[in-house]
Amino acid sequence: MSPGIGMPEMLVVLVLALVVVGPQQLPVLMRRVGRMVAQARSMAKEFQASFDEIGRQTELNELRKEIEALKQANPIEEIRGEIDQVALEAQNDEIRKLKMAKADPFPPAHPRKPMTKPVSKPASKPQIAPEDEE
Structure with a gap:
């Protein structure tokens, strides 16, 4: 059943309807109520379907924009x-x-840095090789 309305509540409503409307008009009233409930459900389904369609159209438009952006990229x-x-x-x-x-064309393998001071004296005396006497 519907949320919030249990079997005892439904019995109370049926007894009140039977007392107020009468036993002869109760079936006609129930058919009318049933048709109205069916119409309300149908309208709710159409309403939900239209929202779903709008959502799908929005998603499709976003996808189209993304595809165009990818084509342009x-x-x-x-x-x-x-x-x-x-x-x-x-x-x-x-x-x-x-x-x-x-x-x-022939760059030096290791470029030398220029000396900062010129050398004035040799570091040591040159050694002369002894001559062989025969």
Whole structure:
């Protein structure tokens, strides 16, 4: 049964209807009440169905917008642009290296730092090798 209305409450309502309307009009009244309840349920179902349809339309519109955004984004073109940019940077680096190699074909392996003071005296006397006498 309906929430809040149990079997004892329904019996009280039926007894009151029988007393107020009478036994001959009670079946006609119950048919009318049944039809009105059926109409109310039908209207409630239509109302709920229309809300469901509005919800579906809203979801479809959101999905359409997302699809359009994905079509506009075109990730392949974005990736291709990034690859082209990286390739261009690598090419520029190679050109720079080739120019540097052309300017100085034999660069020193370890560049020397200039001395801060000139050396005035040798650190030690040069040793002369003894000559062999024959």
